Amino acid sequence: MKRLTLLLLVLISLSSFASGTHAITGAVYDAKDKLPIAGATVKVAGTTIGMATDAKGEFKLDVPETGILQVSFIGYVSQNIQLSSRSKYRVYLQADTKSLSEVVVVGYGVSRKRDVTYAAASVTSAPQALSGKVAGVQTLSATSRIQVRGVSSANGYMAPIPQADVNDESYKGVTENGFKNPTEEPLSTFSIDVDGASYTNIRRFINNGQLPPTDAVRVEEMINYFSYNLPAPKDNSPIAIHTELSSAPWNPQHRLLRIGLKAKQVNTDKLPASNLVFLIDVSGSMWSPNKLPLVQSSLKMLVDQLRPQDHVAMVVYAGAAGLVLPSTPGDQKTTIKEAIDKLVAGGSTAGGAGIKLAYQVAQQNFIKNGNNRVILATDGDFNVGASSDEDMEHLIERERKSGVFLSVLGYGMGNYKDSKMETLADKGNGNYAYIDNLTEARKTLVSEFGGTLFTVAKDVKLQIEFNPAKVQAYRLIGYENRLLNKEDFNNDLKDAGDMGVGHTVTAFYEIIPAGVEDSFSPTVDPLKYQKPDKNKNTYTGNEMMTIKFRYKEPSSDRSQLKQTTVADAPVALANTSDDFRFAAAVAEFGMLLRESDYRQQASYDQAIELARKAKGEDREGYRAEMVKLAETAKLMAKSGLASTNK
Incomplete structure (x- = not known):
């Protein structure tokens, strides 16, 4: 009898061991270019165990000793992998445009059931009533x-x-900025924007097998989702300004001006x-x-x-x-x-x-x-x-x-x-x-902790004056909901955007140089009762524009003014910084998603190639992730999987 009992205990132990789980880690890559695939679905077949890969294409799961690990991503051939005692997996997916036909877009929704699963947090036993009172407030227990x-x-x-x-998602309608004539509108004024929510939301749409609605695409937030290597202020100012001028990738006859702001760094303990x-x-x-x-x-x-x-x-x-x-x-x-x-x-x-x-x-x-x-x-x-x-x-x-x-x-x-x-x-x-x-929570609340929570400059505004002798027309790319009246720039009562510790801000202007033939420069018929003063513009220097910006210290209600000038001296696109070229690629990607009237010769292939060569160090893998998103969006656009909501 004792031997039988002992045998049963051994069998139970073996059965328990066989049904146990162990931790595995791994990463999913594109088989062609070996770049990580963010947002790929990794799950155990027939179970609810699974997750989506992070920005580096990595995953970590507790899985049974036996079973099938299913790895899939929109636009790729899925793989089934036999689980074993291995603890590490590297998966390479082959591109397959046919798989896109499995997804049917209905409004903002996707009719196919998603395979991606997420772990819900544990709910503990009923809480004890928490102490603390606020006058006139209900305290929950x-x-x-x-x-x-x-x-x-x-x-x-x-x-x-x-x-x-x-x-039932809702987005503000956006009327895209057009080209302005500097003779009629010499000043362009706007509030800065450090938010990156639009990019993350776009990523969600694309990873779920759908192009985003055009009103969800705010190009400036796509650009400013990424951090850029700009020098911090050298004086006591909380903000430093930097500029680069080159040609626009989507129209080499046009210039592209990058304005970059960098907020000062402050050690956490201070x-x-x-x-x-x-x-x-x-x-x-x-x-x-x-x-x-x-x-x-x-x-x-x-x-x-x-x-x-x-x-x-x-x-x-x-x-x-x-x-x-x-x-x-x-x-x-x-x-x-x-x-x-x-x-x-x-x-x-x-x-x-x-x-x-x-x-x-x-x-x-x-x-x-x-x-x-x-x-x-x-x-x-x-x-x-x-x-x-x-x-x-x-x-x-x-x-x-x-x-x-x-x-x-x-x-x-x-x-x-x-x-x-x-x-x-x-x-x-x-x-x-x-x-x-x-992964996004870690980026926002850990990696960018100081910038997210600690403001170093508030009500930051920019005003650019264009020289009509050098500029035939200009267009601010994005920032449609941040435009200000020219009078607002000197009005300290007018609210504007804020910058936190270490924040960077990038804004692009597309510029049509004087004398370039184009179809965008706004024109009107000659006036009947007034004649233009041909001698009105007397400036003969090489300045293309003057950039002014205002900001307030966090505890102050009075703004401070700084300014710089930009000479008409563009450099070749290939000689610009990695940051300039990558940000320009993101802007081009955004214009394509928005189906912009000003996208001109923009293409997914061009944006992808430009971004791929300008990734730079990319420690966290965010830039590589953007390249993968653009590649997926390109496949969707070719397959006609555009959103029905414009």
Whole structure:
């Protein structure tokens, strides 16, 4: 009997061992050029175990000892790999344009069920009531929990992202900048933009097998998603300005001017103390694994960056708004993370009430000369209370005068409200980022921690005066929703964009030199009652333009002015910096996605080749990822998989 019992125990042990799991790592590459493929789906067949590769094409999974590892990506032949005791895998996918025909675009949606899966964060047992009171505020406790609809994540359950055939995403309409005549409009004035949300959102569309709607493409945000190697200020100024002038890749007869701004670097230990309020949307629309669970993982990354002098409070909103964590020192990371882990989603969306409460909490814990900021994490689906963009805009404009800034982190798809979140961040003197995976969360909240949270210059504006003796016409590429009236440049009451620690900003002007024949230069019939003064332009130097920029110190209401000039001395495109050529390639890619009226001789092949040769060091692999996105978009465009929403 003892021998039989012992034999049964051995069999049970062997059975348990056979059904065990082990960790594997690997990377997915293009078989032709050996570049990593970001966003490829890696999953175990017949299970919910899987993930999408990161910007370096890498993945990490806990898998069974036996089974089939399926690796796929739009435009490539899928591979099935037999799992074994191996711990490392390198997968090379072959391009296959036929696979694109499997995807059918319906509005913003994709009819085929997605294979990509994401790990949902664990939900712990019911929380104890958290202490802390705010006057006139509902403080949520264990009895206030709202259950997640349709998803159980108690044991780290892997759930596929739901896909709907009908989508309710919203984007602001964009009227593309055209060419201006410097004789009639010598000044071009705009606010800087450091956001990169549009690029991340475009990446999400392309990786899901669809070209983005044209209004989702903001070319300046695509360009400024990437960091550039610009020299920091040498004087006490928070910003340095740099320029490069060459030919436009899509029309060599035209010039392309790059204006680059670089904010000063500040060591983390010398940054001011932070008073942060996490404002987290826990409404029913946030239940998906790529929303609230991803929010939780993202914010815990940010918590790991905090210092003892920093403080964090947490406000949530669904049917009502409430305080779930009073202001807590940054070295109490376990307490903060536990509060984050206990969040669940459900109910309607009282966004306006949540924002008001978050500002109230921030004011009560205000740090003089510190970094006081509300960080909103949401899909932007405000449908209860102050819901219109105009209402929210007025609310944020009033609150920002208190010295509390607002940053917005966008999540999810299907009901994503890009237009609303961009408005909130613009008016709240903060940044706007779209986070679609943990790699992007790390980039925004870890790698770019200082720039995301700590402002070194606010209300940064540029005004360029063009010399009509050198410039026949000019066009600002992108920044359509950042244009200012010429009078706004000297008006210190006019809000503009902000720059954080180490931030870079790039803006491009396409210039038609004087005397070049073209079809873009605006013309009108000669005036009947007035005659142009032929001697009006008396300047005879070699300057093509003068660039002025204004900024304010974070604690000041008075701007400072700096300026520089650009001579009519272009260099050959091949002799420009890697940054110039790569950013120009991104601009060309953006114009193609926008189906720009000014794309001229632009092509995917040209943008891809230019970007590939200008990747530079590319430590994080973001530039290589852009090349892969452009290659995929090229295949989609050839197959007619364009969005039906313009």
